[in-house]
Amino acid sequence: MTESNEAATMTEKALPLAGTRIIAVEQYGAGPFGSMLLADLGAEVIKVENPADGGDVGRVIGPHFFSDGDSHFFQAFNRNKQSITINLKDAEGKKLFHRLVASADAVMDNMRGDQPERLGVDYASLKDVNPKIVCAHLSAYGRTGPRKSWPGYDYLMQAEAGYLAVTGEPGGPPARFGLSIVDMMTGLMSAFALSSALNGARRTGIGCDIDTSLFDTALHNLNYLAVWYLNAGHNQSRDPRSAHPSLTPSQLYRTADGWIFIMCNKEKFWRPLVSKIGKPEWGDDPRFCDFEARLENRALLTDLFDEVFLTKTTAQWLELLSGEVPVAPVNDIESALENPYVRQSDLIGSFERENGEAPFEMLASPLKVDGRPLPRKAAPSLGAHTDLLLEELGYDEKEVVSLRSRGII
Numbered sequence: 001m002t003e004s005n006e007a008a009t010m011t012e013k014a015l016p017l018a019g020t021r022i023i024a025v026e027q028y029g030a031g032p033f034g035s036m037l038l039a040d041l042g043a044e045v046i047k048v049e050n051p052a053d054g055g056d057v058g059r060v061i062g063p064h065f066f067s068d069g070d071s072h073f074f075q076a077f078n079r080n081k082q083s084i085t086i087n088l089k090d091a092e093g094k095k096l097f098h099r100l101v102a103s104a105d106a107v108m109d110n111m112r113g114d115q116p117e118r119l120g121v122d123y124a125s126l127k128d129v130n131p132k133i134v135c136a137h138l139s140a141y142g143r144t145g146p147r148k149s150w151p152g153y154d155y156l157m158q159a160e161a162g163y164l165a166v167t168g169e170p171g172g173p174p175a176r177f178g179l180s181i182v183d184m185m186t187g188l189m190s191a192f193a194l195s196s197a198l199n200g201a202r203r204t205g206i207g208c209d210i211d212t213s214l215f216d217t218a219l220h221n222l223n224y225l226a227v228w229y230l231n232a233g234h235n236q237s238r239d240p241r242s243a244h245p246s247l248t249p250s251q252l253y254r255t256a257d258g259w260i261f262i263m264c265n266k267e268k269f270w271r272p273l274v275s276k277i278g279k280p281e282w283g284d285d286p287r288f289c290d291f292e293a294r295l296e297n298r299a300l301l302t303d304l305f306d307e308v309f310l311t312k313t314t315a316q317w318l319e320l321l322s323g324e325v326p327v328a329p330v331n332d333i334e335s336a337l338e339n340p341y342v343r344q345s346d347l348i349g350s351f352e353r354e355n356g357e358a359p360f361e362m363l364a365s366p367l368k369v370d371g372r373p374l375p376r377k378a379a380p381s382l383g384a385h386t387d388l389l390l391e392e393l394g395y396d397e398k399e400v401v402s403l404r405s406r407g408i409i
Helices: 003-010 031-038 070-076 092-103 113-117 154-160 181-205 216-218 223-232 268-277 291-296 298-309 314-321 333-338 340-344 384-394 396-406
Strands: 021-025 044-048 082-085 106-109 136-141 208-212 250-255 258-263 327-329 348-349 360-363
Touching: 003 250, 021 031, 021 291, 021 298, 021 340, 031 044, 031 070, 031 106, 031 181, 070 360, 082 340, 082 384, 106 327, 113 258, 154 216, 154 314, 181 208, 181 216, 208 216, 208 348, 250 298, 268 314, 291 298, 314 327, 384 396
Parallel strands: 021 044, 021 106, 044 082, 106 136, 136 208
Antiparallel strands: 250 258, 258 327, 348 360
């Protein structure tokens, strides 16, 4: 075990969500991402997977797999969890699920909006089993309204919520984020909602349903652009060089060997920037004296900055500006992960696997507790904890064999 993993293991009992049991009826991306954040912080997250269809579809998403057939994609969304197989459509499976819920604090799902009630994972179906249970639902379009039965995915939300219209260069085709940002933001929103509802349930002894959806979260993230439109009628479009819509200089500039991103988002950075690049006279130039003037003259300023930045490489400019002015290189995925700062900050960890396969590397949680990294356990194999959990719930060996033979677990 690495030194960082030892440090993480030492903190498990003292983690903020230690002693919290969450049953996660989930698959693919958004739901698993949210429950993974809760598992990182010490919650016992028990992932419920259907034995009839091979469990979470993420287990077979390629194109990259470990030597035992385990999906890289699945590992990225399911660290620090347990796995139990239960067929929730079977009456016996539902009884088993209820016994599990009776021992839990929360149930989390990311089904289509009409499914939680149908499968009996909402508060109305579970309150007699456990009155304090919190049921957190993450769906595409919510559990009410005309779209509740619609399937939906991240890129669709980006398209409909306006993201593609503000991403990329003017005149080019619509462009989505390069990452499934709506999935991850909605997973985080669901985890935040569940944690908040748990606090209320522990105070009152009464649980609840709490909902979010991919669409609602995507729309909510329009934030200030929405306020601008709703109150000033401003319909934001794409600006050249990935520029900030109102702050300048806050965009891409050309260097001798590529690009650099400058974000002079406070006035206090303007004079240090122009001084560092050898143009201190621009600090008092009336064309550039404040945000309003620079925005009005952004095209001119872009040309002038390009002339300056083209005289040095990105690395040379970073050495000159870093720590004084907000600046960053434009990396590809390889360069981003090979950045020495990433290793220095312990943001990549070694994850031990329960099946005896060799450890592998993966991004670690960005959170720390008391300065220590969080646990780093690889995602579980399908049903890895089924027998252990059934034993805890009072099932004997004969009952477990019977349940397995009938495809209930």
